[in-house]
Amino acid sequence: MEIRIGIANTGRELNFETNESAADVKKSLAAALDANATHVTLSDAKGNSYIIPTAALAYVELGTEESRRVGFVA
Secondary structure, eight states: OEEEEEETTOSSEEEEEOSSOHHHHHHHHHHHHHTTOSEEEEEOTTSOEEEEEGGGEEEEEEOOSSOOOOSOOO
16 A cells, blocks of 8 residues: 655645555554654555554555556556
């Protein structure tokens, strides 16, 4: 699943793919925001970790969980 995260006062966005489900990502983000945590940690499909400050979150866009099709579609 692809995740795009907008950071406030930054021209670029954080974009990566993860093996976690959309429900798990939503759950971890909601838990961090509800607990007034200073940051949330997410990991991508390659094993890299991202520490994101919750105060700077502008938006989070979660992509679809289905895999991409290969080949031509008629």
